[in-house]
Amino acid sequence: MTTTAEPSSTDPDAQDLAREPREAAPAGSGSRSSQLEREGEVAADFLESLLDIADLDGDLEVDVEGDRAAVSIVDSEDGSVPQRLVGSEASVLEALQELARLAVQAQTGERSRLILDVAGYRADRRRTLAQTAVGAIDEVSKTGEPQALPPMTAFERKVVHDEVLRAGLRSESEGEDPRRHVVVFPTST
Missing domain, CATH: 3.30.1370.50 (R3H-like domain)
Structure with missing residues (x-):
């Protein structure tokens, strides 16, 4: 699990990210870490289905980075992740991330702050x-x-x-x- 620093800038976007839900998990739902792992698994299942439908190569890795689920689409034994999944100025990557967040929300009922990386683009x-x-x-x-x-x-x-x-x-x-x-x-x- 990777840990990230707390945002403490004056950027409203960073402040919004810092204020989003971090409270303790509801009773009976397990730890926040297990909730994030579940978010990652739900997103990975969704993205795997999309890759299969589009007949695109790529394996999925799930992690928790700080207070966010993190999913990465990486090269598989069958081939490289197509760069078109990143798109111009990461437009496709951002769209895939939003779709994955919506898939998590549809399944869990909770808003997700999941972060998606494709072929190491974000890194x-x-x-x-x-x-x-x-x-x-x-x-x-x-x-x-x-x-x-x-x-x-x-x-x-x-x-x-x-x-x-x-x-x-x-x-x-x-x-x-x-x-x-x-x-x-x-x-x-």
């Missing part, structure tokens, strides 16, 4: 975003001037906010989707 994107954040942090530290980054999804903004927080600087999300972006600010004195 690679996280590394790239961390590098982008470090570049902005260096620039802000050097110049003392705020640095605006390009528009990003909520997932991408959270990765950047976490890096900025670790560096001891401040960041905020500005704008409206799909142009919502992160601005990195110098430390205030």
Whole structure:
């Protein structure tokens, strides 16, 4: 099981993610961890059916990362995961994630915050975003001037906010989707 840091930025998206249900599981339903594992299994079953219908290769891995179920579609012995499951700017990945969340909600009656990765896209994107954040942090530290980054999804903004927080600087999300972006600010004195 992988653990992630708590969001503590001023980004409303990250705050919404942090405020979503974490309370104790209802009596008789098992631990929160087992609920998340069940969410992952339900989502994996749904996604496996979709892959079978579309006759696409890929194996499914289920995990719990922090307070979220995590499902990954990875290469199988039969072949590689088609990149079209990621799509342009991860549009297909985001749609598959939302469908998987809806499948979990339909079966469990609970809203899911499940995260889906396809062919390591999110893991690679996280590394790239961390590098982008470090570049902005260096620039802000050097110049003392705020640095605006390009528009990003909520997932991408959270990765950047976490890096900025670790560096001891401040960041905020500005704008409206799909142009919502992160601005990195110098430390205030």
